[in-house]
Amino acid sequence: MTTNESRDALTTERLGFHVARATSAFPTTGVTTSYFLVTGGRVEVTLLIGEVTTALQNADPGISITSRATTGSAVVLNSTADVSSLEIGAFIRVNGAGSALILSNAGASLSTTVGASGFVVPVGNIACIATTTRTGSVKWDLFYIPLDEGATVTAA
Amino acid sequence: MYPRPTPGSTFVRDTAKGYTASRALDTLPQTVASPGEALFTITGGRVLVTRLVGEVTTTAIEGTNPVLSVTSAPTVGTAVVLASTVDASSLEIGGFLSVEGDGSALVKSNAGAVLATAVPTAFIVPVGSIGLISGANKTGAMKWDLTYFPLDEGAAVVGTTV
Numbered sequence: 001m002t003t004n005e006s007r008d009a010l011t012t013e014r015l016g017f018h019v020a021r022a023t024s025a026f027p028t029t030g031v032t033t034s035y036f037l038v039t040g041g042r043v044e045v046t047l048l049i050g051e052v053t054t055a056l057q058n059a060d061p062g063i064s065i066t067s068r069a070t071t072g073s074a075v076v077l078n079s080t081a082d083v084s085s086l087e088i089g090a091f092i093r094v095n096g097a098g099s100a101l102i103l104s105n106a107g108a109s110l111s112t113t114v115g116a117s118g119f120v121v122p123v124g125n126i127a128c129i130a131t132t133t134r135t136g137s138v139k140w141d142l143f144y145i146p147l148d149e150g151a152t153v154t155a156a
Numbered sequence: 157m158y159p160r161p162t163p164g165s166t167f168v169r170d171t172a173k174g175y176t177a178s179r180a181l182d183t184l185p186q187t188v189a190s191p192g193e194a195l196f197t198i199t200g201g202r203v204l205v206t207r208l209v210g211e212v213t214t215t216a217i218e219g220t221n222p223v224l225s226v227t228s229a230p231t232v233g234t235a236v237v238l239a240s241t242v243d244a245s246s247l248e249i250g251g252f253l254s255v256e257g258d259g260s261a262l263v264k265s266n267a268g269a270v271l272a273t274a275v276p277t278a279f280i281v282p283v284g285s286i287g288l289i290s291g292a293n294k295t296g297a298m299k300w301d302l303t304y305f306p307l308d309e310g311a312a313v314v315g316t317t318v
Contacts, residue, residue, distance in 0.1 A: 011305045013171050015204070018307075047204070047307075049280065089233035089282060106233020109280040111257035141307065 015046045016145035021155035023053040023139035026063055027130040034068075034125040034156040035140055041148025046118040048077075048126070048142045049109060050092035056136030058085040063131070065094050065101065069124040077119065078102070080131065092138065095119075120147065125156060173206045173303035179315030181213045181299040184222060185290040191229030192287030194316045195300050201308025202282050208238075208255040209270060210288075210298045217247040217296030224262060224291070226255050230284035238279065239263075241291065253298070280307065285316075 011018070019036060027033040048065075064080040078094045081101035086092070089106030096119030097112075104110060126142070144153050170176075177196055185193035208226070224244050229235040239255040242262040247253070250267025257279030265271060286302070304313050 008306075008309065010170055010174055011204075011307065014174065014206075014305050015307075051202075087233050089230055091280065093280075105236050106230040106282060107236030107284070108228040108238055108257070108282075110236070110238070110259050111275050111277055111279045113258070113275050 011143075015143035016044070017143065017153070019142045019144070019153045019155055021140040021142075023137045025137050026061060026134065027128055028133040029130060032066070032068075032127045032129045034127045035065075036126040036142055037154050037156050038121055038123050038125060039152055039154070040123070041146065041151030042120055042122050043144040043146050043151045043153055044118045044120050045096065046143045046145060048094040048096070048140070050094075050138040050140045052086045052088055052090040052092070052136065052138050054135070054137035055088050056083050056086045056138075057134035059134065060084055060132050061130065061134035061136065063092075063101070064129050066127050066129060067121045067124065068127055069122045072122075077126070083136075084134070086136070118145075174204070174305040175303065175313070177302045177304065177313040177315050179300040180318045181297055182318040183215070184217070184224070184294055184296045184298065185288055186293040188288075188290050190287070190289050191227050191235050191285065192225075192289035194285040194287045195226075196286045196302055196313050196315055198281055198283050198285065198311070198313050200283070201306065201311030202280055203304040203306050203311050203313055205257060205277065205279050205281060205302060205304045207277055207303040208257065208286070208300070210253040210300045212247050212249050212251040213297055213299050214249065215295055215297040216249050217244050217251075218294035219246040220292075220294070221245050222290065222292050222294035222296060224253065225289045226262065226286065227289060228281045228284065228286050230282045233282075238286070241289075244296075245294075247296070
């Protein structure tokens with residue numbers, strides 16, 4: 001179990017399938033932008049994390065992450081955090097607890113009490129909402145386990 | 157009746173906790189500030205760490221104030237404290253120091269067990285190193301073991317050479 005060929009297999013065993021979204025700037029003020037599309041059924045998200053690739057502008061770029069069901073009401077996965085001045089390599093972690101996004105410098109994204117068990121989202125999309133228009137760029141990675149047959153996630 | 161196949165212990169450990177990286181027994185660093193003496197090196201991308209435990213081996217830790225902490229130092233960016241300072245004085249041979257990875261103090265225990273914690277160990281570290289910081293010159297020797305899942309293709313962790 002120590003070969004490169006088995007690395008993805010072990011990570012997939014633990015975290016599920018991996019979907020990467022290319023780095024991009026945040027949406028402009030008041031705009032909601034889909035980051036990931038969920039189709040075919042429900043999935044359990046085991047890890048959703050953003051990594052800063054271009055440092056974020058140092059004035060109030062507040063963002064939040066929401067799950068928007070195709071049918072029914074949206075649910076805030078993590079509420080607004082002020083991500084201003086996050087350095088290159090910094091992490092934005094979505095633990096799906098409804099509380100503020102969890103921010104950290106590049107050294108690590110720390111363990112969390114809540115959210116280790118993952119969260120469930122239905123058919124629809126996971127979206128980012130920005131309160132202001134600011135420079136900076138973030139790439140996102142999502143790992144998931146399908147709960148319904150045929151359920152998949154793709155980057156928007 | 158055919159006997160049911162029994163997975164080997166390595167297989168079970170790997171599927172549950174991920175790959176294992178070990179750092180051989182070494183004496184404690186002597187008054188080394190952040191980012192500390194590197195225990196592990198991360199290359200190729202980010203990893204999810206599922207366990208990080210040190211065990212006192214061959215030499216008990218000296219009985220006065222050898223304060224220790226553990227930090228992740230990225231190749232690019234600012235270091236983050238994984239486990240803050242604990243007074244590990246008089247920790248016996250076989251005693252443990254466990255990193256929850258939530259920034260709280262190292263969890264110290266005698267040889268009997270590393271107890272369950274409220275925060276499950278699941279922290280992400282980037283390319284760089286994980287280091288042990290020591291606030292004093294004290295005797296004592298420890299070995300460290302880390303389990304992880306690669307998040308980026310090619311990401312790996314190795315124990316530093318003693």
